[in-house]
Amino acid sequence: QKEVEQDPGPLSVPEGAIVSLNCTYSNSAFQYFMWYRQYSRKGPELLMYTYSSGNKEDGRFTAQVDKSSKYISLFIRDSQPSDSATCLCAMIVMDSNYQLIWGAGTKLIIKP
Amino acid sequence: GAGVSQSPSNKVTEKGKDVELRCDPISGHTALYWYRQSLGQGLEFLIYFQGNSAPDKSGLPSDRFSAERTGGSVSTLTIQRTQQEDSAVYLCASSYDNTGELFFGEGSRLTVL
Numbered sequence: 001q002k003e004v005e006q007d008p009g010p011l012s013v014p015e016g017a018i019v020s021l022n023c024t025y026s027n028s029a030f031q032y033f034m035w036y037r038q039y040s041r042k043g044p045e046l047l048m049y050t051y052s053s054g055n056k057e058d059g060r061f062t063a064q065v066d067k068s069s070k071y072i073s074l075f076i077r078d079s080q081p082s083d084s085a086t087c088l089c090a091m092i093v094m095d096s097n098y099q100l101i102w103g104a105g106t107k108l109i110i111k112p
Numbered sequence: 113g114a115g116v117s118q119s120p121s122n123k124v125t126e127k128g129k130d131v132e133l134r135c136d137p138i139s140g141h142t143a144l145y146w147y148r149q150s151l152g153q154g155l156e157f158l159i160y161f162q163g164n165s166a167p168d169k170s171g172l173p174s175d176r177f178s179a180e181r182t183g184g185s186v187s188t189l190t191i192q193r194t195q196q197e198d199s200a201v202y203l204c205a206s207s208y209d210n211t212g213e214l215f216f217g218e219g220s221r222l223t224v225l
Contacts (some may be wrong), residue, residue, distance in 0.1 A: 043216025081113045092212045104154035
């Protein structure tokens with residue numbers, strides 16, 4: 001079992017729909033949770049960054065962390081064709097050994 | 113520019129040749145990462161540098177792969193005796209600290225014939 005599980009998709013939705021992306025994890029020591037977006041032939045770029053359980057909102061994006069269930073989500077409201085990309089979750093544990101672990105990424109397609 | 117710069121952007125080489133890939137991180141960033149990404153796949157961790165600490169080399173797939181970071185800034189990833197399975201995009205990222213805000217370059221696309 002991988003430390004971080006993420007459905008690779010593709011996830012295809014019509015423009016304007018709400019998108020829900022998820023990752024589950026097994027290590028309860030993860031402390032920081034990130035969502036990155038990667039367009040084709042580009043490097044990933046940070047979308048959202050959270051530390052604690054609960055919701056964090058930034059414009060059309062909401063990141064949700066449920067540490068008790070070891071589950072994180074990214075919601076995209078009013079999705080646009082320009083949101084079509086691969087979305088990757090990532091997590092950090094900062095105990096005696098720093099570890100940054102990535103999900104496999106979900107390919108997201110927003111149809112006009 | 114102020115971003116992470118990687119060179120070359122594309123490299124085609126013959127099996128058995130050595131290649132060097134370069135990464136210029138954002139000035140002041142102490143952490144530097146190398147990842148490999150095959151077509152349609154996720155990020156495969158290769159190596160991590162943090163300040164003056166010994167690098168975490170646990171992701172290097174074989175002894176043909178090595179990396180160094182000179183003066184806490186520029187990094188070079190070297191692949192010796194390249195194989196076809198080395199073909200991938202090699203991504204470099206830097207960060208100011210260890211909280212996960214990585215800034216990626218656009219990658220070096222390696223093709224081994």
